[in-house]
Amino acid sequence: MKNKLLKPLLYLMTIALPFFVVGQAYAQNVAWDYTDIAYGTDDPARQFLNIYLADTVDPAPVYFFSHPNGKTAYDVSQGFADTLYEEGYTLISWESVPNLGQPEEVLTAWSDAQLAFDWVRANADTYNIDPDRIVIAGRSRGSVASWPLAHSGDAAIQGIYVYNALPNPVWAQPEEWSPVDNVNTDSPPIYMAYGPTPGDGDSHAPENAYPIRDAYISFGIGDTFTTYDSMQADGFSNANYYFPEFLASIATPGLPADMVDNFDGGNTTYSWSENGTWYISGGTYNQDDNTGNTSAYAGNSAWTNYTFKADMVTINSANPSTGWMASSLAFRVTDTDNLYFVRLHNNGDLRLFSIVDGTNSLITSVPTAYAPTTWHTYTIVVSGNSIKISINEEMLIDVTDTDHGAGYIGVRANQNSVSVDNVAVTQPSGC
Known part of the structure; x- marks a missing residue:
């Protein structure tokens, strides 16, 4: 040189x-x-x-x-x-x-x-x-x-x-x-x-x-x-x-979703990115702080079509009379300001939201007989613009929306404590 x-x-x-x-x-x-x-x-x-x-x-x-x-x-x-x-x-x-x-x-x-x-x-x-x-x-x-x-x-x-x-x-x-x-x-x-x-x-x-x-x-x-x-x-x-x-x-476009986490040391592939203090105890994933907003996300940003299944319960909230102080599941997460989330409110309403650039919008709300303070199995299936959500295998939400096409899965808590178990993300049938 x-x-x-x-x-x-x-x-x-x-x-x-x-x-x-x-x-x-x-x-x-x-x-x-x-x-x-x-x-x-x-x-x-x-x-x-x-x-x-x-x-x-x-x-x-x-x-x-x-x-x-x-x-x-x-x-x-x-x-x-x-x-x-x-x-x-x-x-x-x-x-x-x-x-x-x-x-x-x-x-x-x-x-x-x-x-x-x-x-x-x-x-x-x-x-x-x-x-x-x-x-x-x-x-x-x-x-x-x-x-x-x-x-x-x-x-x-x-x-x-x-x-x-x-x-x-x-x-x-x-x-x-x-x-x-x-x-x-x-x-x-x-x-x-x-x-x-x-x-x-x-x-x-x-x-x-x-x-x-x-x-x-x-x-x-x-x-x-x-x-x-x-x-x-x-x-x-x-x-x-x-x-x-x-x-x-x-990320690899269309990467097949393939995650299982039972919080017993058997997480197959993906780690959790956390906001707030989360911990594993008794085979469940938990956070106890009901004074603010916390979240945990996992998976791959390139996931597009998948079935996200998890057991979840809201342990307690800062004010049980306030409907939105309950836990939620997030999906197709790009970042904390761009995602879908579904939340079972304290009055039994199951609500699906979209967040775009930090602004929340309600997509749909369905009354149910379920309470967030009881363990339930949530199933979310996203395929193209289709979003289907069930609780305990009962189909409750079936809509289409185009806000988010791919992303991580996660758990969110708004001034409440939460426990999660048996998280699984797989490809839906036909995808």
């Missing part, structure tokens, strides 16, 4: 800083489970990584993150990490040369990226992570440090999620190196999100995503490229804002 290679990166500190940061409070750093783990032997002050574990039973996929110039592997905000945690991802933030300037520093970062990646895969069992489900992620400098690895064609790399990527100085001498050169037919799906707005003169120009888009198109993989910009103008406060959508984009 010529000595002048990547010469423009000499100016990453002087030109591209300060790096654009959208609402990230780095002072409130993540509470790491492990820090300063050596992944190489050349320089322990440089070759280390930090780990924030997902709360999963099964091995968790990995968000393999590289920080921007002016920061370190420690400098990740809790809000940034929580988005990953809620999606069941373990965060690994790896260190190398903290600031990329000289060509040899870039080469070292590229080499370290591969070493850290290999270490993660080799030590997967120790940290309960899935060595074959890794998202390569980076912010500004971090996108440069991990770029060749991201496009290496390794089958374990499921996708690329980068923020304020490939700043202006990177493109100053394309005859020496251009990020486009690494794009190939095996490049994984990619999301490129930007804080600035196109044309506003920020060195983290959203326009820097366009050559990558064109390269993806030229290799016939343009449908796996996505970019967003103007996050600052839109008021978004988390660089991982689009991460749940990104995960949905890399």
Whole structure:
């Protein structure tokens, strides 16, 4: 490699800083489970990584993150990490040369990226992570440090999620190196999100995503490229804002639903992502807090047509006279603001709701003789636009709706405590 290679990166500190940061409070750093783990032997002050574990039973996929110039592997905000945690991802933030300037520093970062990646895969069992489900992620400098690895064609790399990527100085001498050169037919799906707005003169120009888009198109993989910009103008406060959508984009379309959890240690595949304190006791899944809203979700965002069956009981509520203070089952969940849920109210009404962008709407309400404070078996069958819901094998709701086409399953509690058992998700007949 010529000595002048990547010469423009000499100016990453002087030109591209300060790096654009959208609402990230780095002072409130993540509470790491492990820090300063050596992944190489050349320089322990440089070759280390930090780990924030997902709360999963099964091995968790990995968000393999590289920080921007002016920061370190420690400098990740809790809000940034929580988005990953809620999606069941373990965060690994790896260190190398903290600031990329000289060509040899870039080469070292590229080499370290591969070493850290290999270490993660080799030590997967120790940290309960899935060595074959890794998202390569980076912010500004971090996108440069991990770029060749991201496009290496390794089958374990499921996708690329980068923020304020490939700043202006990177493109100053394309005859020496251009990020486009690494794009190939095996490049994984990619999301490129930007804080600035196109044309506003920020060195983290959203326009820097366009050559990558064109390269993806030229290799016939343009449908796996996505970019967003103007996050600052839109008021978004988390660089991982689009991460749940990104995960949905890399999931296998039409993935067959196949989950069983009797909460006796026999969960077949999927772990639960929880909001609130949930625990397993006596072979049931429980939460006891009736002061707020809690939820737990599991499964796969690509599930489309499935039968979701579960036993559920509302233990108590903050106010039993208030009908909606009862537990509910959620399905076709994209995120907490986009889903269906069905709830047996305290007056016996079984109500089906849709939430779109955080706004609830009632689809239908059916009076029943059932009480939520008794164990019942709920069966939800979704196929195309059809939604059928039964309690104890009595068909009560049979409607069509188009709000949500795929997503996870879950349990929700609104100011009530709840117990759940015998969760099963399978393909419905004929699908």
